[in-house]
Amino acid sequence: MQSKSINFIFKKTDRLFDQYLPSDLLHTILKNRLINLKKSRQFQKWAPCIDIPYHLSLGLNNSLAQSHGLGVLTTLLFLGCDLLDDLHDQDLYKSESPYSSAQLSLASAVLLTTLPNLALRKLVNVSVSKNFALLKTISDSLLVMAAGQLQDLSSVNPCTIQPDAIEAMVLKKSGEELSLFCRLAAKIASVSPTIEQKCADFGKFLGTALQISSDVFDLFWASQSKDLRHGSLTLPIALHLVRIEKKEAFLQLLKRSRHVKNARAKIKNNLTSSGSIEHTAVFIEFYCEKARQILNDLKFEHNVHRSLEKLINKISLQE
């Protein structure tokens, strides 16, 4: 079940759409995105990209209203990045089929530019100079994420791809996204640059661990694997490729998995027996461990520490 605070943040986001979106079409597209996000498998249980910065914000002594405002801001940015990603992967919701790519691109631009600016002014309640600093922080991170997105690994030779390259890309995309959200919490609280960097790193490590967890889920447990369908080279696949001699045969199996159902079962068996899944689990745990160390350094009040520790354990153990 989604927590009360997350439901409240979603309601406030919904209200922002009602108040400020002039076009009926834009309003429908964005409301539809928010509804689909609320219904999604992961967000039914918890909403890491909102939960983590929200609890961090409370730990940094931002007010409840500011922490809710930050929640709306991170929801908008998450929705915007998610929509761009889905457009890139041609992985849109069925209900979005009536809209053109141009209309959806415009909607993501609104989510990443205009609406965050409005949310900052109306909901976060900071000075003009801090407002400007927060917008600059958002721009800087979006540039890093854009570079990650443009680093097209599909054009890389899969026989020579190294796990380090995948790790670097995940750090730039998912890692940078949660890093931004946590840095915003720190900037609102006007903490020292050292604490701000710790908060940003905390988000970066958890965002990276989350993405890799999600890649494993996609390969093993999702009803249909989007990554196999798109031919995405995720970390478990790259770790398997560096372990095996007969790379061509496995690449053929990957190609077949786009259309043939039982190919996926064979891929799962291969990844398990080669030890690549175990190695992936170590990777997730490694980044969770780094986040735990930062959490200990931040020395939050007991309840906040416990809430954030629980969130790390959710990623770590996939509860």
Place this chain on the structure above:
Amino acid sequence: MNHSAVQQLLDVLNQDSTLYQRFKKNPVAVTNQLNLKLTPEEYKAIHKIKLGQGQKRSSVLLGM
């Protein structure tokens, strides 16, 4: 993350049960003995995956 060293350690632990038992008790000593350059976070992560919480994670990941 040092993927190559992590892979080496995982492979050795999966093949050598004596070393695995020693690793359970003293992961740092085994890592040093193998001369693998791992950070504390890396061997802690391996330790967790191989034991305790890791059993839960592995079983979740592997669907057992």
